[in-house]
Protein backbone atom coordinates (compact mmCIF):
# COMPACT_ATOMS: atom_id res chain seq x y z
CA UNK A 497 0.00 0.00 0.00
CA UNK A 498 1.41 3.40 -0.91
CA UNK A 499 1.31 6.20 1.64
CA UNK A 500 0.08 9.51 0.17
CA UNK A 501 2.84 12.10 0.29
CA UNK A 502 2.10 15.12 2.54
CA UNK A 503 2.80 18.68 1.47
CA UNK A 504 6.54 19.39 1.38
CA UNK A 505 7.45 22.21 3.75
CA UNK A 506 9.75 24.78 2.22
CA UNK A 507 12.49 26.08 4.57
CA UNK A 508 12.03 29.76 5.37
CA UNK A 509 14.86 32.19 6.14
CA UNK A 510 14.19 35.70 7.44
CA UNK A 511 16.86 38.35 6.88
CA UNK A 512 16.64 41.59 8.84
CA UNK A 513 17.99 43.93 6.19
CA UNK A 514 18.76 47.51 5.26
CA UNK A 515 22.40 46.98 4.28
CA UNK A 516 24.45 46.04 1.21
CA UNK A 517 25.39 42.74 2.88
CA UNK A 518 21.73 41.87 3.48
CA UNK A 519 20.96 42.41 -0.21
CA UNK A 520 23.99 40.35 -1.23
CA UNK A 521 22.96 37.55 1.12
CA UNK A 522 19.38 37.51 -0.23
CA UNK A 523 20.78 37.29 -3.77
CA UNK A 524 23.21 34.49 -2.80
CA UNK A 525 20.52 32.48 -1.02
CA UNK A 526 17.98 32.70 -3.82
CA UNK A 527 20.75 31.58 -6.25
CA UNK A 528 22.39 28.90 -4.14
CA UNK A 529 19.45 27.46 -2.21
CA UNK A 530 16.63 27.13 -4.73
CA UNK A 531 13.53 25.76 -3.05
CA UNK A 532 14.16 27.91 0.02
CA UNK A 533 11.89 30.81 0.87
CA UNK A 534 13.94 33.94 1.56
CA UNK A 535 12.24 36.99 3.07
CA UNK A 536 13.99 40.29 3.79
CA UNK A 537 12.53 42.68 6.32
CA UNK A 538 13.13 46.43 5.95
CA UNK A 539 12.35 49.05 8.58
CA UNK A 540 10.84 51.44 6.03
CA UNK A 541 13.10 54.41 6.86
CA UNK A 542 14.24 55.09 3.28
CA UNK A 543 11.62 56.44 0.87
CA UNK A 544 12.79 54.39 -2.15
CA UNK A 545 14.86 51.48 -0.83
CA UNK A 546 16.98 49.24 -3.07
CA UNK A 547 14.96 46.03 -3.03
CA UNK A 548 16.64 42.64 -2.49
CA UNK A 549 15.95 39.35 -4.31
CA UNK A 550 13.24 37.13 -2.82
CA UNK A 551 10.27 38.28 -0.77
CA UNK A 552 10.23 41.62 1.04
CA UNK A 553 8.20 42.89 3.99
CA UNK A 554 8.42 46.48 5.23
CA UNK A 555 7.83 48.03 8.67
CA UNK A 556 8.49 47.30 12.34
CA UNK A 557 7.26 44.10 14.01
CA UNK A 558 6.14 45.74 17.23
CA UNK A 559 9.09 44.93 19.50
CA UNK A 560 10.60 41.55 20.37
CA UNK A 561 7.19 39.94 21.05
CA UNK A 562 5.91 41.05 17.66
CA UNK A 563 8.99 39.63 15.96
CA UNK A 564 8.69 36.33 17.88
CA UNK A 565 5.06 36.13 16.77
CA UNK A 566 6.06 36.78 13.14
CA UNK A 567 8.74 34.06 13.30
CA UNK A 568 6.19 31.51 14.52
CA UNK A 569 3.34 32.61 12.27
CA UNK A 570 5.53 32.43 9.15
CA UNK A 571 7.32 29.21 10.20
CA UNK A 572 10.79 30.77 10.03
CA UNK A 573 13.61 28.20 10.30
CA UNK A 574 16.56 30.60 10.61
CA UNK A 575 16.93 34.31 11.34
CA UNK A 576 19.83 36.41 10.08
CA UNK A 577 20.28 39.85 11.57
CA UNK A 578 22.02 41.65 8.70
CA UNK A 579 21.03 45.13 9.88
CA UNK A 580 23.46 48.04 10.07
CA UNK A 581 26.04 47.74 12.91
CA UNK A 582 24.43 50.82 14.51
CA UNK A 583 20.85 49.52 14.43
CA UNK A 584 21.14 48.39 18.06
CA UNK A 585 17.46 48.07 19.02
CA UNK A 586 16.44 45.62 16.31
CA UNK A 587 19.50 43.44 17.01
CA UNK A 588 18.55 43.08 20.67
CA UNK A 589 14.91 42.49 19.68
CA UNK A 590 16.12 39.76 17.30
CA UNK A 591 18.12 38.03 20.05
CA UNK A 592 15.13 38.06 22.39
CA UNK A 593 12.63 36.96 19.74
CA UNK A 594 14.85 34.16 18.43
CA UNK A 595 15.23 32.79 21.97
CA UNK A 596 11.47 32.98 22.58
CA UNK A 597 10.54 31.34 19.27
CA UNK A 598 13.46 28.83 19.36
CA UNK A 599 14.78 29.96 15.99
CA UNK A 600 18.56 29.86 15.32
CA UNK A 601 19.99 33.39 14.96
CA UNK A 602 23.14 34.68 13.28
CA UNK A 603 24.37 38.28 13.14
CA UNK A 604 25.97 39.32 9.85
CA UNK A 605 28.31 42.25 10.58
CA UNK A 606 30.90 43.63 8.21
CA UNK A 607 34.20 44.29 10.03
CA UNK A 608 34.78 47.77 11.44
CA UNK A 609 37.39 50.16 10.05
CA UNK A 610 40.93 50.19 11.47
CA UNK A 611 43.00 53.41 11.61
CA UNK A 612 46.38 53.50 9.87
CA UNK A 613 49.51 55.26 11.19
CA UNK A 614 48.69 58.49 9.28
CA UNK A 615 45.09 58.74 10.48
CA UNK A 616 44.03 61.19 13.20
CA UNK A 617 40.99 59.50 14.72
CA UNK A 618 39.08 60.54 17.80
CA UNK A 619 37.03 57.50 18.87
CA UNK A 620 33.87 58.32 20.83
CA UNK A 621 31.14 56.16 22.34
CA UNK A 622 28.07 58.02 21.09
CA UNK A 623 26.75 60.83 18.88
CA UNK A 624 26.51 62.99 22.02
CA UNK A 625 30.25 62.52 22.59
CA UNK A 626 30.87 63.21 18.89
CA UNK A 627 29.05 66.56 19.20
CA UNK A 628 31.29 67.40 22.19
CA UNK A 629 34.43 66.38 20.29
CA UNK A 630 33.82 68.51 17.17
CA UNK A 631 33.69 71.70 19.23
CA UNK A 632 37.41 71.44 19.88
CA UNK A 633 38.38 70.25 16.41
CA UNK A 634 37.10 72.78 13.89
CA UNK A 635 34.33 74.95 12.49
CA UNK A 636 33.51 73.29 9.17
CA UNK A 637 32.19 69.81 9.86
CA UNK A 638 31.40 67.05 7.36
CA UNK A 639 28.71 65.01 9.13
CA UNK A 640 28.09 61.52 7.69
CA UNK A 641 26.30 59.90 10.62
CA UNK A 642 22.86 59.91 8.98
CA UNK A 643 19.86 62.21 9.23
CA UNK A 644 18.31 60.41 12.24
CA UNK A 645 20.94 61.65 14.73
CA UNK A 646 21.04 65.29 13.60
CA UNK A 647 19.17 66.54 16.67
CA UNK A 648 22.28 65.71 18.72
CA UNK A 649 24.19 68.43 16.84
CA UNK A 650 21.35 70.98 16.77
CA UNK A 651 22.76 73.05 19.67
CA UNK A 652 26.07 73.71 17.91
CA UNK A 653 25.71 77.26 16.60
CA UNK A 654 29.41 78.06 16.02
CA UNK A 655 29.95 75.20 13.57
CA UNK A 656 28.89 74.96 9.93
CA UNK A 657 27.82 71.45 8.84
CA UNK A 658 27.86 69.66 5.54
CA UNK A 659 25.31 66.88 6.11
CA UNK A 660 25.21 63.93 3.74
CA UNK A 661 22.16 61.66 3.84
CA UNK A 662 19.98 59.52 1.57
CA UNK A 663 16.72 61.35 2.34
CA UNK A 664 16.18 64.97 3.41
CA UNK A 665 16.53 65.53 7.17
CA UNK A 666 13.76 66.90 9.33
CA UNK A 667 14.26 69.34 12.21
CA UNK A 668 15.68 69.66 14.77
CA UNK A 669 19.03 70.09 13.04
CA UNK A 670 21.99 72.50 13.32
CA UNK A 671 21.13 76.08 12.28
CA UNK A 672 24.10 76.43 9.91
CA UNK A 673 24.07 73.49 7.56
CA UNK A 674 24.06 72.42 3.92
CA UNK A 675 22.48 69.10 2.95
CA UNK A 676 23.92 66.83 0.30
CA UNK A 677 21.44 64.14 -0.74
CA UNK A 678 23.48 61.16 -1.87
CA UNK A 679 23.70 57.40 -1.51
CA UNK A 680 27.03 55.51 -1.58
CA UNK A 681 29.27 54.12 -2.89
CA UNK A 682 31.45 57.25 -3.05
CA UNK A 683 34.72 57.53 -4.95
CA UNK A 684 38.02 58.74 -3.47
CA UNK A 685 38.23 61.43 -6.13
CA UNK A 686 34.79 62.81 -5.21
CA UNK A 687 35.52 62.66 -1.48
CA UNK A 688 38.79 64.55 -1.97
CA UNK A 689 36.96 67.25 -3.96
CA UNK A 690 34.24 67.47 -1.34
CA UNK A 691 36.68 68.04 1.54
CA UNK A 692 38.60 70.59 -0.52
CA UNK A 693 35.65 72.52 -2.01
CA UNK A 694 33.86 72.83 1.32
CA UNK A 695 37.09 73.54 3.26
CA UNK A 696 36.21 70.80 5.74
CA UNK A 697 38.29 70.74 8.90
CA UNK A 698 36.67 67.80 10.73
CA UNK A 699 34.83 64.66 9.57
CA UNK A 700 32.31 62.80 11.75
CA UNK A 701 31.43 59.19 10.96
CA UNK A 702 30.10 56.05 12.55
CA UNK A 703 32.39 53.02 12.37
CA UNK A 704 30.10 51.50 9.75
CA UNK A 705 32.85 49.49 8.04
CA UNK A 706 32.67 48.31 4.43
CA UNK A 707 34.13 49.64 1.20
CA UNK A 708 31.22 51.79 -0.04
CA UNK A 709 31.82 54.71 2.32
CA UNK A 710 35.49 54.14 3.25
CA UNK A 711 37.05 56.58 0.70
CA UNK A 712 36.11 59.55 2.91
CA UNK A 713 38.58 58.18 5.49
CA UNK A 714 41.36 58.02 2.93
CA UNK A 715 40.56 61.54 1.70
CA UNK A 716 40.63 62.80 5.31
CA UNK A 717 43.99 61.10 5.92
CA UNK A 718 45.50 62.70 2.80
CA UNK A 719 44.18 66.14 3.74
CA UNK A 720 45.23 65.85 7.41
CA UNK A 721 41.57 66.22 8.47
CA UNK A 722 40.80 64.74 11.92
CA UNK A 723 38.00 62.15 12.07
CA UNK A 724 35.58 61.68 14.95
CA UNK A 725 34.63 57.99 14.84
CA UNK A 726 31.60 56.74 16.76
CA UNK A 727 32.28 53.22 18.06
CA UNK A 728 29.79 50.41 17.38
CA UNK A 729 27.32 49.12 19.93
CA UNK A 730 28.02 45.50 20.89
CA UNK A 731 26.34 42.50 19.25
CA UNK A 732 23.94 40.93 21.80
CA UNK A 733 25.75 38.38 23.97
CA UNK A 734 25.70 34.78 22.77
CA UNK A 735 24.79 35.59 19.15
CA UNK A 736 27.26 34.09 16.65
CA UNK A 737 28.69 36.56 14.12
CA UNK A 738 29.53 36.15 10.43
CA UNK A 739 31.56 38.86 8.70
CA UNK A 740 30.55 38.09 5.11
CA UNK A 741 27.45 36.79 3.27
CA UNK A 742 29.54 33.68 2.34
CA UNK A 743 30.10 32.89 6.01
CA UNK A 744 26.37 33.33 6.63
CA UNK A 745 25.54 30.86 3.85
CA UNK A 746 28.02 28.38 5.38
CA UNK A 747 26.29 28.79 8.78
CA UNK A 748 22.91 28.09 7.17
CA UNK A 749 24.18 25.03 5.34
CA UNK A 750 25.59 23.67 8.60
CA UNK A 751 22.22 23.98 10.38
Ligand SMILES: NC(=O)c1ccc[n+]([C@@H]2O[C@H](COP(=O)([O-])OP(=O)(O)OC[C@H]3O[C@@H](n4cnc5c(N)ncnc54)[C@H](OP(=O)(O)O)[C@@H]3O)[C@@H](O)[C@H]2O)c1
Pocket residue numbers: 512513514515537538539541554555556557558559560562563578579580582583584585586587589641642702
Ligand atom coordinates in the same frame (compact mmCIF):
# COMPACT_ATOMS: atom_id res chain seq x y z
N1 LIG B 1 21.39 53.12 12.23
C1 LIG B 1 22.10 53.34 11.13
O1 LIG B 1 23.14 54.04 11.14
C2 LIG B 1 21.68 52.71 9.82
C3 LIG B 1 22.44 52.95 8.67
C4 LIG B 1 22.08 52.34 7.47
C5 LIG B 1 20.99 51.52 7.43
N2 LIG B 1 20.26 51.29 8.55
C6 LIG B 1 19.10 50.38 8.46
O2 LIG B 1 17.95 51.11 8.78
C7 LIG B 1 17.06 50.33 9.58
C8 LIG B 1 16.63 51.11 10.80
O3 LIG B 1 17.78 51.48 11.54
P1 LIG B 1 17.63 52.06 13.02
O4 LIG B 1 19.00 52.47 13.47
O5 LIG B 1 16.49 53.01 13.08
O6 LIG B 1 17.22 50.71 13.79
P2 LIG B 1 16.94 50.43 15.34
O7 LIG B 1 17.07 51.69 16.11
O8 LIG B 1 17.75 49.26 15.73
O9 LIG B 1 15.43 49.93 15.29
C9 LIG B 1 14.33 50.73 15.67
C10 LIG B 1 13.07 49.99 15.30
O10 LIG B 1 12.92 49.95 13.88
C11 LIG B 1 12.37 48.69 13.48
N3 LIG B 1 13.34 48.02 12.60
C12 LIG B 1 14.68 48.24 12.49
N4 LIG B 1 15.21 47.49 11.54
C13 LIG B 1 14.19 46.75 11.03
C14 LIG B 1 14.10 45.80 9.98
N5 LIG B 1 15.17 45.44 9.26
N6 LIG B 1 12.88 45.26 9.73
C15 LIG B 1 11.78 45.63 10.43
N7 LIG B 1 11.81 46.53 11.41
C16 LIG B 1 13.00 47.09 11.70
C17 LIG B 1 12.09 47.93 14.75
O11 LIG B 1 10.76 48.25 15.09
P3 LIG B 1 9.83 47.23 15.93
O12 LIG B 1 10.34 47.26 17.33
O13 LIG B 1 8.46 47.78 15.75
O14 LIG B 1 10.00 45.87 15.30
C18 LIG B 1 13.08 48.53 15.74
O15 LIG B 1 12.69 48.40 17.07
C19 LIG B 1 17.78 49.03 9.93
O16 LIG B 1 17.14 47.99 9.26
C20 LIG B 1 19.21 49.24 9.46
O17 LIG B 1 19.76 48.08 8.87
C21 LIG B 1 20.57 51.88 9.75
